[in-house]
Amino acid sequence: MSQDIVIAGVGGQGTVLASRIIAEAAILANQPVFTSETIGMAQREGCVTSNVRIGEPLYGAVIPDGKADVLIGFELAETVRLLPKLKPGGTVIANATKIVPVSVATGKSVYNEAQLSEYLNEWPGSCYIFDASRLAEEAGSFKAVNIVMLGALSTLPDLLFTSEQLLEAILAMVPPKTTEINKKAFLAGRQALGGS
Template identity: 60%
Template sequence: MRLDIVITGVGGQGNVLASRILAKAAMEWGLPVRTSEAIGMAQREGVVMSQVRMGEGAYGALIPDGSADILLGFELAETIRGLAKLKTGGVVIANRQTIFPVSVSLGLSQYEPEQMISYLENTAAQYHLLDATALAGEAGTYKCTNIVMLGALASLGILPYDEEHLKQVMLDVIPPKLRDINLRAFALGRQALGGE
């Protein structure tokens, strides 16, 4: 089995940590893994795209356009930008959060969340939209938005390893003092997409 996952968002959302957790879980499950990260110029709020390829037959770290099985979008506009990576019939899990670029603040461009959601609805065959940032806040800190997104992904049952394995790897990676908050975040992400 091979699974290609693209994670897109902006700096500071935990994109890279999420990709490392997914990759580590795959490696510990005995799967070959390749990863790639493209990080924007700014550490905070610059574009970040991570790519995780797990399973046999992935000969490079970059996922070709139109080939990703899953797109995890941590920010709405970056989700739309990442759709080019998704294969026909691929799954999108998108966070409703919007982070306005500087050009919008300066009045040089527009950012229309409702139009983006409409575009997503009309473009992606399988999509799930949730307010992962609000759920992260409910768990204890918005900084665990990435873990909410991983919980949502785990609830779909499409990863090549089971949810408990992913959760254990997450706990191994996260500092002990943050484990309870992240466990709550993971559970809230699962529940948001109908998981128990």
């Protein structure tokens, strides 16, 4: 059995850390795992894509279009941009927050938040959109968006690792002084998708 998870975000949101945490949870579950990242323009707020491939058989670290089981989107437009990675019936977990690109700030393009949300809600699989940024701030740090999103991921059935293994991986990989904030952020993400 295998599982492919793609993460979409922008620089500074902790996309790469999230993929490494998922990989560590898979290792804790004795699963083989590959990861890869594409970091757009190597700048803060440039697009970042992470691929996590778990289980067997594994045929490479990059998830082909139409093959991902889950798409985790840390930013609304980036989530829509990577929707072609999902297989039919795959699951979308998206942060409702937008980060306005330079082209919008300079008036060269438009960011239509309502249209993006509507497009995602038409996805013919499971789609969860919620304000993970607000939940991260309520947990104690806006930087914990990635942990909120991982908490939401942990509620999905049939993952190849447990929510306990995912939390263990988080706590092993974040600075010790942020342990309580990250525990709160993880729980907030779980609760956003109906977990406890």
